[in-house]
Amino acid sequence: MKVLIIGSGGREHALAWKIAQSDKVSKIYTLPGNAGMGQISERVPGSVTDIKATADFAEKQAIDLTVIGPESPLIIGIVDEFEKRGLTVFGPDKEAAQMEGSKVFTKRLMIDNGIPTAMCEFFDDPDKANAYIDSVAAKSDDPIVIKADGEAAGKGVFINKTKAEAYQAVDIIMKQRAFGASGDRIVIEDYLDGPEASFMFFVDGETFVPMIPAQDYKRAYDDDKGLNTGGMGCYSPVPVLPADLQATVIDTIIKPTLKALKVKSIHYKGVLYCGLALTSKGPKVVEFNARFGDPETQVVLPLLQTDLVDIMLGCARGSLDTVPVNWYNRKAVCVVMASGGYPGDYEKGKVITGIDEAEKTGVIVFHAGTEIKDGKIVTSGGRVLGVTAVGDSYKDCVYKAYAGVNVIDFNNAHFRRDIGARLLTGDR
Template sequence: MKVLVIGSGAREHAIAYTLLKGASVEEVTVAPGNPGMELDGIRTLSLNPSNQAALIDFVRNNDYDWVFVGPEVPLIEGIVDALAAAGIKAFGPSKAAAQIEGSKDFAKRLMERHNIPTAAYRTFDDLRSATDYVNEHGAPIVVKADGLAAGKGVTVAMDVETALDALNDIFVDHRFGSAGARVVIEDYLEGQEFSLMSFVNGTEFWPMPISQDHKRAYDNDEGPNTGGMGAYSPVPQIGQDVVDEALETIVKPTVEAMASEGTPFVGILYAGLIATADGPKVIEFNARFGDPETEVILPRLHSDLGQAIQAMLDGEAPEFTWLEEGTTLGVVLAADGYPTNVLKGAKVPQFKTGTDSHVFYAGVKREGDDLVADSGRVLLVEVSADDIPSARKKVYEILDNADTAGMFYRHDIGAKALQA
């Protein structure tokens, strides 16, 4: 098969790389991709993911079998609907179904209607009423821009002043643009967070192994929220009983709810969850693979990803076989200043990797013979090992022995698993 992957980050690199590992997919093009992907023999194409007409023409003119949509923005813009209208198969949710990520208020209302466990919340569209609520409620409290904010629109405020500053960022400084036209303010939940992603086809779903993302920019969970600074899988401190409960009380009723309300979900449903004393609860839903979780989950897949997606697109049951032993762990290398004031241009080193490690590239561009940092998150180094201590030792040997001047990374990815 020939497959077009839409997107440009390390997530799409991992998707394309995994598709090519299977026997069913012969050629993958990523639009627009990045030059780091080309090191793995992946073709890239300079097409804007929001240019639906150009993407449709390319697929038609080059006989691609189907399209995998990686990022949230084209999904929320309705690329899957446009492809379907053109007679092209695509794996991803419709514009209506992608609202589960596009609007936190939409997701919260859906969960409220169907008794899906999540934090109590209120939605506001003006500064005064939101401020009054925060002052009345007190802290800790969580403030979220309603729309897409590239993983940076969430403030976990441990004091009222921080929450009010977050509201000011959203309503006065318009830091998140139209994504901040409304805010969702939630009760703070205590517990270990984990990511549970599933392949979904209507009311049927096939869960992946769980992972844990590290959102804060710096060690010890300090600094601002980012799109993610690293991840690992599995998560030993989260028991299988918690995962089973999440599948039964969260994932299953969510996909059934969306189907019953006329917005059936097809694609990757990401459930960002927290294991509380009262059981697992939803922090957020995404309508696509998480990043950086994808880069540590897909290396655990032994079966043919392309074949499985083709089966789902044909209305058949897919087959997934996952690595049951060992650990996969990935650390993000980010440009200095990320996420608030990104400093581009640092030279990206050539990493010494082997059969049990890989580099997935994100924000890079080519200058002569070199790759240089061109965005906040530059790349992710992923390793596979017998256990978390071995994986941590291996990944930090790779990073610590490279010249990463002008960039930074966290040194404690996976540490929470060792404290369990």
């Protein structure tokens, strides 16, 4: 069968890498892909948000399965366009993708249905938002969390320790319009204290299957300093989210969320990503996303034993209950290498060396912001590579991942040096 993967990041390279292992797949296309994806697929030029042209290509090439990686095409209805044409596609439709496309929609859904999350207020007026900040700050010294309503590439969340920071966040989102129309409304919510974890689920509209949880590192610098990013590293599984707590999440969050969506006649298909805070009062939802996490995918998929294509077809066709999903009893750690300056301004076009040498050490190098120029692999984005190691202990994985990172070089490369450090207390 022929598979088309939409996207160009590390997540999509991990999807292509896993799908390429399926005996059922004879050809993979990636649109637009990156330098690494081009080694295992045929790259197709195009925009991920040009949904008509993408569907035209899938029809013309008789694609058997299309996999949507990033959120932006999901939010504008790429799945609806494919399904209208009778094409098999993995991902939620436009209505279901509101789970990521609108923080206001999702927060209201949770609050109305008693799903544990932070209490919040919604604002479309910056002056009223600032007045609310004054009232909150007068009652508590806790950080004030401010989120843009719409899609913001993982950068629309501001955790503000002072009133001044909170005012600035409102200004950036609503007045400077850093995220465009995504900042027309904001959510101001209570800060949830506790370790965070990412818990993803395969969903077919009726049945859901949990993946192995992961834990990522959002901040740009060591010790969780600096600005929020799309993610600077990750590991799986997550010791602070054991099986009994996973069962609690499923019973108190996932089941009621999918039920609440069904009441609205939304039958969710694809991946449902649940970002959790493990608070002293139990797990609470930080956010939902409508797709695989990045870099979570780069540690979760290497632990998946079952053919990913079988799972995706089960989700798309409503037959996930017929697919036994199995996992390797191993660990995985991913260290992201980024362009210097990320998540702010950064330079592109830096030649990357050492990838082949790193892979000889046993790591998997997932490309993100890479391109081919004059026959060489060069940087083309903020997050450039994800170096993943799989092993029997976290210690082995951390050591292997950083050994791989240290072989790779490009000008002004930046990576955190503490990915997985919290796991190295004791033999895990």
